[in-house]
Every structure is written in structure tokens, then in C-alpha cells.
Amino acid sequence: MTKRIAILISGRGSNMVALADAIQNGTIPNAEIAVVLSDQPDAKGLVVAQQRGIKTLAIPRLGRKREEHDREIVSVLRDERVDLICLAGYMRVLSPYFVDAFKDRILNIHPSLLPLFPGLDAQRQALEHGATESGCTVHYVDNTLDGGPIIAQRTVPVLPGDTVESLSARILEQEHILYPEAVASILARLEDK
Ligand code: GRF
Numbered sequence: 001m002t003k004r005i006a007i008l009i010s011g012r013g014s015n016m017v018a019l020a021d022a023i024q025n026g027t028i029p030n031a032e033i034a035v036v037l038s039d040q041p042d043a044k045g046l047v048v049a050q051q052r053g054i055k056t057l058a059i060p061r062l063g064r065k066r067e068e069h070d071r072e073i074v075s076v077l078r079d080e081r082v083d084l085i086c087l088a089g090y091m092r093v094l095s096p097y098f099v100d101a102f103k104d105r106i107l108n109i110h111p112s113l114l115p116l117f118p119g120l121d122a123q124r125q126a127l128e129h130g131a132t133e134s135g136c137t138v139h140y141v142d143n144t145l146d147g148g149p150i151i152a153q154r155t156v157p158v159l160p161g162d163t164v165e166s167l168s169a170r171i172l173e174q175e176h177i178l179y180p181e182a183v184a185s186i187l188a189r190l191e192d193k
Pocket of ligand 1: 009011012013014015016045088089090109110111136172175
């Protein structure tokens with residue numbers, strides 16, 4: 001059966017595009033994107049997804065409490081019969097309600113070698129700590145900040161003279177390879193169940 005993926009974004013959406021490409025070219029087999037959902041109505045990635053003919057939805061927080069907002073999102077994801085949720089630059093911490101509603105079915109990509117440098121500005125943190133290598137991590141989302149079980153990682157060197165921008169670009173290139181590979185392996189595991 002074709003697995004239905006929801007991708008949650010808040011901005012640019014380049015990882016969303018990498019996942020969409022991978023579904024299209026068969027790197028992620030037997031899958032489709034059910035919806036690209038954003039908490040930011042003006043997220044650039046929403047336009048990109050629409051241009052590709054993907055269903056999009058913006059659910060802004062509108063001053064609501066985190067769980068109230070998440071309840072609306074969970075209800076949409078249930079209606080869409082989603083098998084897997086991929087956070088891709090989604091800038092909100094999920095409520096325990098959301099995490100429990102899709103237990104072990106939510107993945108995130110983070111631009112560091114977790115458990116190093118969780119949270120915001122991971123690339124800046126790596127530079128400020130004088131790390132000689134960094135990378136990206138795909139992990140399950142649980143109720144910790146970027147602390148769920150690690151699924152896969154890719155490493156890049158930190159080069160002399162690197163800026164946040166140059167390091168971020170080097171890591172992002174690897175994110176676009178890592179996320180599709182990780183999603184394919186997780187879907188294959190779901191298939192076996
Ligand atoms: C990526 O660096 C990702 O690791 C982090 O947020 C960024 C999102 O970029 N969680 P994009 O929106 O996928 O281009």
C-alpha cells in the first residue's frame with residue numbers, strides 16, 4: 001500500500017523538495033505526499049509545493065495555546081490518513097498531545113550531529129565550540145528537544161574560515177541526501193509490520 005507522508009514546514013522548504021523529488025524518482029518507493037502543512041501562511045515552501053501540485057495547508061497558531069493549535073493539526077493529519085510525518089524546518093516544538101497521537105511516526109531533521117548542539121542555531125553552536133566536524137541527523141520526535149532516538153547521520157568537515165552560511169550550505173547538501181534515505185528505510189520497516 002502506498003504510504004502517505006505529511007511534511008510540516010515553517011520556511012524555505014528545501015528538505016520538503018528533496019523528499020518530493022525522492023518520491024518522484026523512486027528513491028522513496030510506494031509513497032506519496034498527502035499534504036504539506038505550515039504554521040506560517042507565508043512560508044516560501046508552501047508556494048513551491050503548490051507549484052508541484054502538492055496539497056498545502058496553513059494552520060497559523062493565532063494566539064492559541066500550543067496544544068489547541070496541535071489538536072487542529074492532528075485532526076487534519078488523521079483526516080488525511082497519514083502514515084508518517086516529516087518535520088522539515090518546522091519551527092514549533094510539538095505538544096505531548098501531538099507526539100502521542102502519532103507515536104513513533106514523526107521524524108525530524110536537525111543540522112548537527114545530535115546529541116551535540118540541539119535547539120536553535122546548531123551550525124553557529126558548532127562553530128562557536130570549535131568543532132572540526134559537524135553534520136545532520138534524522139531522528140524520531142519525542143517529548144525532548146531534538147533528543148529522540150537517532151535514525152541516521154551524515155558528517156561534514158568544518159573548514160578553516162567557515163561562516164554560519166558556508167557551514168550551513170555544506171550541511172544542507174547532506175540533509176537533502178540523508179532525509180530521503182532515512183524516510184525510505186523507515187517506510188520499509190513500517191511495510192514489514
Ligand atoms: C534545515 O537546516 C533543517 O535541518 C532545520 O531547518 C532547516 C530547514 O531548511 N531543521 P529547509 O526549510 O528544509 O530548506
